[in-house]
Amino acid sequence: MQRDVRTYLWDALQAAELVGEFTKGEDFASYQAQAMMRSAVERQFEIIGEALNQLSKVDRELAEKIPDLARIVSFRNILIHGYATVDDALVWQVLTDRLPALSDVLRKLLDS
Template sequence: MDNDIKTWLYDISNSIEEIESYFEGSVKIFEAYQNDLKTKRAAERNIEIIGEAMNRILKQDSLIIISNSRKIVDVRNRIIHGYDTVSDDIIWGIIVKNLPILKQEVQQLLED
């Protein structure tokens, strides 16, 4: 695997771990997330990083298989360009449903 791709995969992994760290020692509760502006902005920023790294990976090697890779890039674009239409519900869904899957897939790619 190309070193650039490995670097971007590590960037994705680190961003996921950072998002997870926001909830360490507590139960993930949507209302708590929704009322914590700092956590929301930090999570959005990390999702932007994940999306940009994914975009770079896809440009470098379109054969890499990562679930919802195009949607990940689309979410990044939505956060950046449509910041006023970003839904807490969508970001929360990504945090609790999609990031655990992405984390496993990235770890598997890094181990191969």
């Protein structure tokens, strides 16, 4: 039985919100200093990328409403397959510069 496509949006949004919770009040230096936080944030980004990748397989039209979908999936692949060379500064930049807008898009799509 196929999952409801909205579940993929919900999974991605929940992961994005967890990233926000994990990093609330933190800065890049504290992020870099805490292996558990880095691991938790990277895992949630992996979930975001995988959920949206699965969404693109079952509902391309809906997935096309998500800006930079291919980059999000590629970022997930980098985190998983390039685990030994993850750039903390890049993860922090995505978290601070890109994640809020993605969360807004996901909320709007879930509300519609």
